[in-house]
Amino acid sequence: MADAQKKKGGGSIGALALATLVAVGTGGALGVYLLSSVEKAVDQKVRDEQAKPVAVLTYAGDLTLRSVGSVVTNLAEPPESWVRVESSVVFKAGTVQNPDATLAEIRADLLAYLRTLSMAQIEGASGLQHLREDLNERVALRTKGSVRELIVESLVVQ
Template identity: 45%
Template sequence: MSDSALPQGAAAGNSLKASLIELVVVVILAAFAGAAFEASRAGAPPGADKPAESSAGASPAEPSTIVDLPPIVTNLGAPQDTWVRLEGSIIFDPGTLPHPDAVAGRIGDDILAYLRTVSLRQLEGPIGLENIRQDLNERAAIRSDGKVRAFVIRTLVVQ
């Protein structure tokens, strides 16, 4: 066995450790997102998932419109060699946005710029994910002049 084989083995071990850490972070984020979704459903009043009954003179409520943003891939602010991929959607009431694709593009550009300022530490744990979700909701509302009701994180992968 040569001396040059040892550093390569150590590098492979470090690469494996890094991959396992990334996998654990993604699994934790996914578990938190699932738990948050269940908690929001559990906290809803009974019958909230049923369609509203219309009264004699009222028209039934229109469903919300969802527009998917293109995937956003960028490096984080710190450490610079850490990359993030975010897939999200915006939810708004029909008719409120005359050009939803244009608004989605502005929101996507703003989120890209924002993610370039975020550090890996800010994304860690359930509180970090909740803070990022709130920040993205605020940014979507600002860029749409309050017409976007919510920004939904579909996937968030940090590598």
């Protein structure tokens, strides 16, 4: 009787060993498959990166970006509305003799200009575009062309 129990236990060990071998084989095959698919995806991404056209930079070289800071004032129409503009200027390094004084002049000029605007003038995408163009023109006049662009970082009207 003891031999019968021994033989019965040996079969379960064999089944367990077989299940282990199947699991190891399946795991190994899945690992090889996933590895090859990841390599293919990486190769495809590298090929796509190389095929992309080189982006042309708008600003390159020795250009400097300086923050003008926040300008907060009320609008001309309606009088209870306020506008806050945060902006920066881009200029070639060394063209502006005293950048801090120039930024203060630009800030004062922006303040004076924004006080003359009404809400309708800066409403919508075209209003924002006109505002950017007007501010860039005023900055170019103020600095005699040494500032390349005024970048409007944020505009809040309330």
